[in-house]
Amino acid sequence: xxxxxxxxxxxxxxxxxxxxxxxxIPMVTGKPVVIWTLFFVFTILHLYTNYRAVSAVxxxxxxxxxxxxVLQRYLSSGFEHLTSVKSANRLEPILMRTRxxxxxxxxxxxxxxxxxxxxxxxxxxxxxxxxYLLAVDLRKGAINIxxxxxxxxxxxLMAVYQAEVIEYASRHKHITYRRRTDMSLLQKVIAAAxxxxxxxxxxxxxxxxxxxxxxxxxxxxxxxxxxxxALLCADEWRSRWDVREHEWTSLS
Numbered sequence: 180x181x182x183x184x185x186x187x188x189x190x191x192x193x194x195x196x197x198x199x200x201x202x203x204i205p206m207v208t209g210k211p212v213v214i215w216t217l218f219f220v221f222t223i224l225h226l227y228t229n230y231r232a233v234s235a236v237x238x239x240x241x242x243x244x245x246x247x248x249v250l251q252r253y254l255s256s257g258f259e260h261l262t263s264v265k266s267a268n269r270l271e272p273i274l275m276r277t278r279x280x281x282x283x284x285x286x287x288x289x290x291x292x293x294x295x296x297x298x299x300x301x302x303x304x305x306x307x308x309x310x311y312l313l314a315v316d317l318r319k320g321a322i323n324i325x326x327x328x329x330x331x332x333x334x335x336l337m338a339v340y341q342a343e344v345i346e347y348a349s350r351h352k353h354i355t356y357r358r359r360t361d362m363s364l365l366q367k368v369i370a371a372a373x374x375x376x377x378x379x380x381x382x383x384x385x386x387x388x389x390x391x392x393x394x395x396x397x398x399x400x401x402x403x404x405x406x407x408x409a410l411l412c413a414d415e416w417r418s419r420w421d422v423r424e425h426e427w428t429s430l431s
Contacts (some may be wrong), residue, residue, distance in 0.1 A: 197234075227338060230273065237268045239335065239403055242410045244277050250343040251350075258391055261398040280349040281315070281322045283342045286414030287334060292323045303420055310334040313341055313385075313418070315377055322346075329419040332409040340387040340395065341412055345380060348372035366388070367375070 207213045238245070248270050262270070284291075291297035291312035302312045311329035311334050321373045322342045326334065331385050345368070352373040371379035396406050 192413045233273055237265060239264050239405045240408050240410050241285065241338070241404065241406075242243045243412055246336075246339060246411065247277055247279070247343060247346070249404075250340065250395075251347055253395065253398075254344065254347045256362050258394065261395070261402050264403045268318045279346060281320050281346055283339060283346075284321060284414070285339060285411055286416050287323045287418060289325045289418045292325050299420060300418055301378075302381075306386060309339040312418075313381065315339055315345060315379065315380060317375055318352075325416070325418050325420075326413065328419050330417070332407060335411050336396075336406060337388065337392055339382050340350050340392050342370060344384045344387055345372070347381070348384070358382070 190250050203217070207217065221285055245267050252262050253260065289299065289312065293302060298314075301310075302314060306312050307316070310330035312325040314323050315321075316323065322345060323340045324342065325339070344365075348365070348368040349372045351369055364383065366382065368383045368387055371383055399406055
């Protein structure tokens with residue numbers, strides 16, 4: 180039904196454009212100044228209307244930018260306020276990229292986050308019973324996330340949630356929160372980021388994620404966000420790891 184409606188609208192627009200062309204051609208023939216003037220006017224008008232059309236679109240799914248906006252504001256509110264679908268879409272930049280402390284690489288190979296078995300064992304222990312492994316590269320300013328072959332949209336959302344906690348901690352290294360006692364764990368994450376303590380940063384942000392992520396999902400669904408689908412630009416790598424067998428495999 181929607182496709183038929185879109186097709187009818189496109190046919191009508193093309194018909195109107197054809198009629199306008201037939202009316203304008205006799206008027207501009209042999210007048211290059213008028214032709215170029217109309218060209219620039221219509222081009223600018225076309226770009227503006229497309230910009231307005233994109234701005235008017237409201238998406239209920241999380242992409243990296245919308246999730247970044249929602250989570251940074253959520254963490255700033257003390258895990259109490261979640262940005263609505265309409266507000267997040269309005270805040271999402273269309274032409275400019277979002278400025279970040281870390282780039283988030285979702286769906287990398289295990290070899291990117293663990294250079295040897297010892298590092299893999301440390302991460303596998305930290306992320307026991309999880310379908311992702313997350314590592315921070317302070318030198319390159321990157322958060323790399325390896326996804327298990329059994330991972331789903333929920334796991335991707337949870338992994339990026341933890342990445343956003345680390346992003347928030349890095350942005351607020353010099354801020355001390357004193358409003359609520361349940362903010363103490365977030366303060367510890369910030370302290371770990373301030374001290375460049377990678378293991379502490381991973382451990383504490385993981386703990387904070389486990390404690391607060393379910394509440395975030397509940398609030399998000401109450402606000403109309405779709406959490407069963409994630410458009411987080413995950414790469415194609417999927418892995419399986421078994422430190423007991425001294426083995427890890429990356430699947431593309």
